[in-house]
Amino acid sequence: MSFVALDPLDVAGRVVQLLEAGRRNSTYKLATVMALVDICVENATAPDGSLMVPIDEIAHRVIGYYWNQVRSFHLHGRLAQVVRGRSIPDRIADARDVLLRDGLRTAEAAREACHPVYQRLVRSVRLTMAQQPLTHLQSVPHSQIRDEFLFDAAGFHKKMTVSDLDRIAVIVLRPGVPDGLRRTSTLLRTFVRSLWAHDVIDLNRAELDAEDIDGFLFGADHTALRALVDPLRDLQSGRCFYCDDRLTAEVHIDHVVPWSMIPIDGVANLVAADTRCNLDKSASIPIREHVTRALERESLSDVSALTRIPVLHKRTVSAAQGVYAALPAGSILWRSSGTYQPYSP
Ligand SMILES: [Zn+2]
Structure with a gap:
């Protein structure tokens, strides 16, 4: 696919479109976008306006977001964040129990301490992130179309292995993308958080008996x-x-x-x-x-x-x-x- 340099201000619009299209089976894409936004806000770009992002760094961020979310929600227990299967939050919850017992109360503390349980968690999370949201984030649901305006995702696929991932190791956000994500970060965070809350309500409907508040208010x-x-x-x-x-x-x-x-x-x-x-x-x-x-x-x-x-x-x-x-x-x-x-x- 040929690539046209993107106006930074169009980046947010395109990201919104990617997230609005189709239904999500998990909140992983939302966590990925949130991670990219945060990483762009905190890091300076290369002279050409691109930014190299280690996939490990995305995994650390994602663990950080879910760390508090895997706590018990009132009497309902842990909230589901995927439609089915053992999820990244499940793995985080298990590791978190061990890390809390060892006195590490936050994801950052566990990262700083280089705790082996945390390091194993990062390796497992980064592989799932590569196989799922990094592979699918820029593809249009139920089609072969990929709209790779954020980064080149060649080499990412749902069956990629640890050695595939070690070879790739980073994604490079295209020129204009980091600037665009940074300049629209407040809007994008608000948007992602609202979709995320909405998805969690959807995924836990039976347990929460929650109505579709957003749909009711805005649909x-x-x-x-x-x-x-x-x-x-x-x-x-x-x-x-x-x-x-x-x-x-x-x-x-x-x-x-x-x-x-x-x-x-x-x-x-x-x-x-x-x-x-x-x-x-x-x-x-x-x-x-x-x-x-x-x-x-x-x-x-x-x-x-x-x-x-x-x-x-x-x-x-x-x-x-x-x-x-x-x-x-x-x-x-x-x-x-x-x-x-x-x-x-
Ligand atoms: Zn029809």
């Missing part, structure tokens, strides 16, 4: 939009707006430009989609053709008259223009289930 009210199912299905001749497959009983009302970017319920931005397309697209920004096609539909005012949900055509047009105008070139846009394409203004 669309899909119940209010149920009235659109029949009229939109009719308008689309019973087919999914995106893939043209025949709609089954389970019809989703999808915001073409995601609600997180245009938080308005106008028929002009709403379509009927099947489960597959709707879940795969989730909060991704679609290619412009979908938006154009949605806006060019006829009979939107009939749908609006039937449901008393306004069309809001003009508002949707100008909001969509704003969304695409703010997108950095090269941003990955959703085309259809599992396929994406880079944005060119």
Whole structure:
């Protein structure tokens, strides 16, 4: 993939996009981004604006973030941070018990003391970080596309071994990336923390019995939009707006430009989609053709008259223009289930 030098201020936008696309099976990507931000804030870049980051350093940071998080959460015990399997936090919790017994109360203290249990933990965490978030951070979910604007991830893969990792040992953040992460660090930290809290609530839903607070506060009210199912299905001749497959009983009302970017319920931005397309697209920004096609539909005012949900055509047009105008070139846009394409203004 050819590489275009990135404006530092576009870096944050691209990172946000990477984290918004698709569902996460763990909080590791979030921990990785947090580590990169912190490392960039604390370290000077090379003259060309790049920064070499030892993977060990990422592992130390990640252990530091999870160190407090593996404490028992009230009566619920340790909170899950992965969908399944033995996790990095599990390993940290085990090591932490030993280290606490040896009087080492913080991750930094254990690191300073070069305690063998801590050193073994770092080796194990760095391998998982390399196999998972460092391999996948820049790939678009459910596709072969890699958007390697942060660092060259050639050589990273999910089955890499300790000797592969020893050979690589560092990642080099591309020129402009460290500066971009540093300049937007306050925003990015806030954003990552909010996604992280949200993921933890999601992963522990059964135990916490927590509602989706963020979705409730900031998400669309899909119940209010149920009235659109029949009229939109009719308008689309019973087919999914995106893939043209025949709609089954389970019809989703999808915001073409995601609600997180245009938080308005106008028929002009709403379509009927099947489960597959709707879940795969989730909060991704679609290619412009979908938006154009949605806006060019006829009979939107009939749908609006039937449901008393306004069309809001003009508002949707100008909001969509704003969304695409703010997108950095090269941003990955959703085309259809599992396929994406880079944005060119
Ligand atoms: Zn579909």
